[in-house]
Every structure is written in structure tokens, then in C-alpha cells.
Amino acid sequence: MSNSLRILVGVDGSPGSEAALRWALAEAALRAGRPDAGGPACTVTALLAWTGEGLPAGVLRAAEQTDEGTLGAAAAEMLERAIKRVGEPDGAVELRRLVVRGKATQALTGAARNYDLLVVGEHGHTPLYRRTAGSVSQGVVHHSSIPVVVARRDSAPAASARRADRPVVVGVDGSDLSLGALRWAAHEAALRGAPLRVVHAWGGLDQMYAEALVTAQGALLRQAEGILDHAVTLGLDGAADLAVDTVLAPDPAVRALLRESRDAQLLVVGSRGLGGFARLLIGSVSHQCVLYAACDTAVVHTDGDAVPAAEPAAAMTGAGLAAG
Structure with a gap:
């Protein structure tokens, strides 16, 4: 993954x-500040999408036919006000503006193919027309082809979240997409100088077979250990030097990841994969993490390498097994 990044962020005037x-902007500054960054400056494009939904057709036509395009101009002005409240980046990061007519989810996912990372708030509304809270973030998480970060209002930005004791947490289940999430998370942890915590949850099995599961618990635990060890070995091959610890949890994946998110600065999950012992869609796990995680949450949609192969191998320090 190059440290020169093209980030698309959805802006609608809401605090989220x-x-x-x-x-x-903080993520771009982290990458631009790397000694090995080089290349072109990181770019952040703030996209504001607007529609005339809820307005009478005659009012919408009249507004669009004015010399300045009243609704489009109002949307552009709203974007500028939002940027002013947030603040302009320093010279190492280029901030671009993009105002488009259309629904936010479609506008963001359509534009995302030209970017490396998409960032949205957990709640928001579109200009000139309020929308259901969270609908845009859920829409882009499910339809984007690139990694999506859902930022929390009460979380510190990436650049100021250098709380080295707070890890980047990633969930793995042995699927290719979860390995892609692991590689992506490792790169993010290296950027922050933060530890990486790799979580595999093998619980959530059908209680109808509780007696059989008790009998097979030893075998299930060994299988889970094998999945976790294989994921770390394969997923972190060629990764940057990191402090890595592992968590093996006899819980459903959502419960384990939400618990770990309480002390994390970033939670990373794959968009879908294998759910522990049984074959399950991780789509439901990512959905629940986006809704309820206590920290910023990234959903990774690729199984491709996210860590430059030339960097030194990961240092497994403080690796452990947590079953609670």
C-alpha cells in the first residue's frame, strides 16, 4: 500500500x-508525514451530494434555472462552511471540493472507484433533505469496492490518536477477505506506531448441540488456534515491524470484536468471510460493528496485499491467548 493516498470523504454539513x-485529513497527514512517503501529496476530496427531494417540482425547476443555480450554490456554500469548521490541512495534504447532484450513497460509491479509501460519518443528513441516520454509512459499507472507514464523533482523529497503548484491532476467520483486512490493519498500526491485536472468535455455535460441543471443545479449540496462527503467519508475512498480540475468544464474533473495540483506536473487519466453525457471511458482523463499535471502524473489501513486501517481517511481541 502506497503512503500516497487518495481519500474520498462524504460531507453533508452534519457533525458526523x-x-x-x-x-x-488526519489519516492523510499521517501518511504524508512518513519519512518514506515521497511521490505526490496525499489528497482528500470532500464530496457533498445534494438532491431536491421533498421540494415541489416547480420550486426545484425555478431554483435550478436561476443564474447561479440556487440549490447547487447552497450546497457548495454548505461544503465550504463545513471545511471552515474543520480547518484546512497543511501543505503536505491537498484538499479538494466536489459538489454533485444525486443521492449521497450512489454519489459516493460511484466516485469511489477513483480513490483508495472512502470515509463517512456514522450519522448524518443530506443537505436540503434529512435522511435516516446511518443510512449513508451502511449503504457505502455494503456497496463500496474500496475500504470504508466509519468515523465516530467521539473518537480522536487518527493523527492525534497516538495513544500507543490503544491497539488497532482486526478480526480474522481464515477467509481471504479477513487476511486482506489483517494486512490493511497492520499497515494502519504501523502508521500510528500502535500495537496490532488480532482477534479470532470461534463461539456462537448452535446450543441445540451443547452436549456434543462440550465433548468436541478440545478439537474446536485446536482448530481455532490453527486458524489464528495460520492467519497471522500468512497475513503478516512481509509486514512492517509491529507489536502483535492475539486474542482467541470462545464468543460470537460480534461480541468479541465489540468488546475489543472499547480499548481500540481503530477496529478493522472484512466485508464478509467465514464465520468461525460454520460457513457464515461476515456481512452481518461488519454491519453490527459499524453500528455499535466504540471506536472508528474500517470495513475492507479486498483480499489484496496492503503492506509493502519490501518492509521487514512483523515482530511477534507480547503474543498471547485470551479466552474471556
């Missing part, structure tokens, strides 16, 4: 979207 813009 302004938190997303702060996160995006």
Missing part, C-alpha cells in the same frame, strides 16, 4: 460528516 473529514 465533519468528524469523517477530520479523520480523513
Whole structure:
């Protein structure tokens, strides 16, 4: 993953979207500040999408036919006000503006193909028309082809979240997409100088077979250990030097990840994969993490490498097993 990054962030004038813009600018500053950054400056594009939904057709036509395009001009002005509240970046990061007519989810996912990372707030509204809180973030998480970060209003931005004791947490289940999430998380942890915590949850099995599960618990635990060890070995091959610890939890994945998010600065999950022992969609896990995690949450949609292969291998320090 190059340290020169193109970030697209959804802005709609809400406090949640302004938190997303702060996160995006801080992330770009982290990458631009790397000694090995080089290349072109990191860019952040603030996209504001507007519609005339809820307005009478005659009013909408009249507004669009004015010399300045009243609704479009109002949207652009709203974007500028949001940027002013957040603040302009320093010279190492280029901030661009983009105002488009259309629904926010479609505008963001359509534009995302030209970017490396998409950032949205957990709640928001579109200009000139209030929308259901969280609908845009859920829409882009499910339809984006690139990694999506959902920023929390009460979380510190990436650049100021250098709380080295607070890890980047990633959930793995052995699927290719969870390995992609692990590589992405490792790169983020290296940027922050933070530890990486790799979580594999193997619980949540059908209680109808409780007696059989007790009998097979030893085998299930060994299988889970194998999945976790394989994921760390394969997913962190060629990663940057990191302090890595592992958590093996006999809980459903959502419960384990939400618990770990309480002390994390970033939670990373794959968009879908294998759910522990049984074959399950991780889509439901990512959905719940986006809604309820206590920290910023990234959903990674690729199984491609996210860590430059030339960097030294990961240092497994403080690796442990947590079953609670």
C-alpha cells in the first residue's frame, strides 16, 4: 500500500460528516508525514451530494434555472462552511471540493472507484433533505469496492490518536477477505506506531448441540488456534515491524470484536468471510460493528496485499491467548 493516498470523504454539513473529514485529513497527514512517503501529496476530496427531494417540482425547476443555480450554490456554500469548521490541512495534504447532484450513497460509491479509501460519518443528513441516520454509512459499507472507514464523533482523529497503548484491532476467520483486512490493519498500526491485536472468535455455535460441543471443545479449540496462527503467519508475512498480540475468544464474533473495540483506536473487519466453525457471511458482523463499535471502524473489501513486501517481517511481541 502506497503512503500516497487518495481519500474520498462524504460531507453533508452534519457533525458526523465533519468528524469523517477530520479523520480523513488526519489519516492523510499521517501518511504524508512518513519519512518514506515521497511521490505526490496525499489528497482528500470532500464530496457533498445534494438532491431536491421533498421540494415541489416547480420550486426545484425555478431554483435550478436561476443564474447561479440556487440549490447547487447552497450546497457548495454548505461544503465550504463545513471545511471552515474543520480547518484546512497543511501543505503536505491537498484538499479538494466536489459538489454533485444525486443521492449521497450512489454519489459516493460511484466516485469511489477513483480513490483508495472512502470515509463517512456514522450519522448524518443530506443537505436540503434529512435522511435516516446511518443510512449513508451502511449503504457505502455494503456497496463500496474500496475500504470504508466509519468515523465516530467521539473518537480522536487518527493523527492525534497516538495513544500507543490503544491497539488497532482486526478480526480474522481464515477467509481471504479477513487476511486482506489483517494486512490493511497492520499497515494502519504501523502508521500510528500502535500495537496490532488480532482477534479470532470461534463461539456462537448452535446450543441445540451443547452436549456434543462440550465433548468436541478440545478439537474446536485446536482448530481455532490453527486458524489464528495460520492467519497471522500468512497475513503478516512481509509486514512492517509491529507489536502483535492475539486474542482467541470462545464468543460470537460480534461480541468479541465489540468488546475489543472499547480499548481500540481503530477496529478493522472484512466485508464478509467465514464465520468461525460454520460457513457464515461476515456481512452481518461488519454491519453490527459499524453500528455499535466504540471506536472508528474500517470495513475492507479486498483480499489484496496492503503492506509493502519490501518492509521487514512483523515482530511477534507480547503474543498471547485470551479466552474471556
